[in-house]
Amino acid sequence: MTRDDADELAAVVYDLDGTLVRLDVDWEAVDAGLVALLEREGVDTDPLTMWEHLDAAEEAGVGDEADELVAEAEREGAENSRRLELADALTDREIPVGVCSLNHESAVRIALDRHDLTRHVESVVGRGTVPERKPHPRPLLAAIEELGVEPENVLFVGDSASDEKTAERAGTKFEWVE
Template sequence: MTRDVSAVVYDLDGTLVRLAVDWEAVERGLTELLESEGIDAEPLGSWTLLSAAEDAGIGEEADELIAEAEREGARESSRLPLADELGERDVPVGVCSLNHEDAVEIALEKHDLMGEVGSVVGRGTVPHRKPHPRALLAAVEELGVEAEEVLFVGDSKSDETTAERAGTKFEWV
């Protein structure tokens, strides 16, 4: 990486580790939950299902359904090659993930990465989730640097949008 930055923040799933989550099963569970409340969930996608559950007043139950799958997936996760880079950094490192904070911490611990990370922000850490910039900005603030001095590394268009909205640099994994 050739960029001159004061800190690097990474996405988790698909970037540092691969969570072993059956997202289709999670989506089926969310669909069942919503339909039990009389909401037609058929045309909705995974994260839209969570938003619909929040709108219906059952967001906590839906979030816990997702979080439990993520925690289990974190316990069974596999380490990706980019994770080796964390210990080689000479700037502060953080993680900002759409996954629940508990799952992020479980995955980092499982792969002996927690000691390399100065900030962990996951779903539930702040009231907003990616691509809202607040999650990434919370990680940036905890690292004690300015957003424009940060490189956010991720694997999705949502990560890129988050970086744009937060005013950080972005790099695809």
Template sequence: MALPDLSDFDAVVYDLDGTLVNLRVDWAAAAQDAALVLQDAGVEADSMDLWRMLDVADEAGVRDELERELSAHERQGAWTSDRLPLADHLTADGVPSGVCSLNAEDACRVALDVHDLTHHVDALVGRDTVATQKPAPEPLLETLGRMDVDPGAAVFIGDSARDKKTAERADIAFRYVDGGPSGV
């Protein structure tokens, strides 16, 4: 794996899943459990993906219940996650470092703890930390704000087109972890 050149930046924000670690989440089971939460609220969710279910859960007033269900799957996957090569860069980058993830904050904390990365992270923002989620710019900007870093001095490293779009919307430099997008 070729690591991205980060020498021009004073701070780095990393995506988590697919960038620093691979969470071992059974996403099909997570989607089934999320659909059950929506069905209990009278919403038919069979044709929705998880991200649409989260939006609909807001509308149906069951976001907290759906988040608890999804977060439980993510935490379980965090306990058995695999550390990826870029995690070694995080431990040695020598600059303020943050994590901005589409996963639940508590699952991110578990994965960081499991792989002994927590003390290398100055700020963490998960899907449930702020009111919006990637690709909205607010989670990334919040991460940098917690690090007290100017966005122009930072780079966001991720593995997906969604991560790239987040960086573009926040007007922050972006690098793919390993060559290119794995989805939006």
């Protein structure tokens, strides 16, 4: 990003896990729980990824149960999360700041509270805030709408290809966490 780009920014939206904090979640155990739930429902889970398991659970009619299984692990992981270096930059921003995460909104809020970041964030969108999940643009656009700015004047900062794809689809600038 050039200096000129930075001067025209109206807001910054951050991803959460891997960007501002590191949730203490055993993702393999969470995925195993999702697999067990889906197998109970007779759903073939091979070769699905964890997030695809959530989609399959929704299609099998057990989406709420699956989402709660993941959300519970995320909330516990948020309580024991570790603050990352970029969180300090968030507190120094003079423009509106939001968070858009694939993690459940309740876990995002716990992590922000735990690391004294809540008062620096004006918009929080997590899984469950809107029906769609990243890389669909709707979660990021919901955060941007709440900040009252235009997508083309927003920088989305994240740590994954999914975050980059979300930014592209939403029409924002994107920056990888260093």
